[in-house]
Amino acid sequence: MEHQLLCCEVETIRRAYQDANLLNDRVLQTMLKAEETCSPSVSYFKCVQKEILPYMRKIVATWMLEVCEEQKCEEEVFPLAMNYLDRYLSFEPVKKSRLQLLGATCMFVASKMKETIPLTAEKLCIYTDNSIRPDELLQMELLLVNKLKWNLAATTPHDFIEHFLNKMPVAEDSKQIIRKHAQTFVALCATDVKFISNPPSMIAAGSVVAAVQGLHLGNTNSFLSYQCLTPFLSKVIKCDPDCLRACQEQIESLLESSLRQAQQHNVSSETKTVEEEADLSCTPTDVRDVNI
Numbered sequence: 001m002e003h004q005l006l007c008c009e010v011e012t013i014r015r016a017y018q019d020a021n022l023l024n025d026r027v028l029q030t031m032l033k034a035e036e037t038c039s040p041s042v043s044y045f046k047c048v049q050k051e052i053l054p055y056m057r058k059i060v061a062t063w064m065l066e067v068c069e070e071q072k073c074e075e076e077v078f079p080l081a082m083n084y085l086d087r088y089l090s091f092e093p094v095k096k097s098r099l100q101l102l103g104a105t106c107m108f109v110a111s112k113m114k115e116t117i118p119l120t121a122e123k124l125c126i127y128t129d130n131s132i133r134p135d136e137l138l139q140m141e142l143l144l145v146n147k148l149k150w151n152l153a154a155t156t157p158h159d160f161i162e163h164f165l166n167k168m169p170v171a172e173d174s175k176q177i178i179r180k181h182a183q184t185f186v187a188l189c190a191t192d193v194k195f196i197s198n199p200p201s202m203i204a205a206g207s208v209v210a211a212v213q214g215l216h217l218g219n220t221n222s223f224l225s226y227q228c229l230t231p232f233l234s235k236v237i238k239c240d241p242d243c244l245r246a247c248q249e250q251i252e253s254l255l256e257s258s259l260r261q262a263q264q265h266n267v268s269s270e271t272k273t274v275e276e277e278a279d280l281s282c283t284p285t286d287v288r289d290v291n292i
Contacts, residue, residue: 015116023166031155031163032237035200038154040086042197049089051096054193060085060103061191063290067107067127074114075183079156081110082190084148092147100290101132105140113152131289157186160204164233169223181211185251192254198247205233206247210255213248 041047045054061082068078084106094102104124111118121134145152161182165175185207189195195203209229217224223232230248234241
């Protein structure tokens, strides 16, 4: 008698459910106060760093985002890692040859804070094309947490999104799609140096408004209309509505330029020969030594 094998794909990593008790005004007010204590310096390129330039941060941030996506990390890992990176760069000069090591270490610590099963040092070293060793990464980890004074539970834009959605009188399926798009915008903002000066709550609010606008969810009479949602969220985070509008427009402009770059990249990729593509397929694009 033949037995059929039944293969069921089961998610092996257990995730905690969202605790509804934490989505209240008291927690939100505490977060709004706390975000000021975990902010990087907006002028570290001019005042602290001698070798690191904004474009170098962009290269490393893009690589870090690719690794987080490839490893299917929790959404909050990448923004938290970038918070660590910017705060470290705010008061410690770094040689450009060690910037990728710092980026890998920031992901290493952020994943320990947010993941059920964190990224390993060995795996992260592979993503640098073995240009750094696990023992170097572990040494850098000690240096990082000491320089950050072990203040690792930083507030990021990601933390605010759920609070905003909870306050919005919108159907659950709409919230789901707004959440996904807003999280994408938050990650995009973390790669761009222009957003260092904006508090996390404003980036989160701008991302939610930009997501609603981009999805065309709000007609002129509804709560999700531009006229209603922007003033509502600016009251929630206690900021000027014009500042929030400016942040949202900045996010939309960043999205447009990112899409243009992606299209140009796709066009240039299509011009490569089949032999080149076959050769490139052996190595994922995010496994590389970021040689700045």
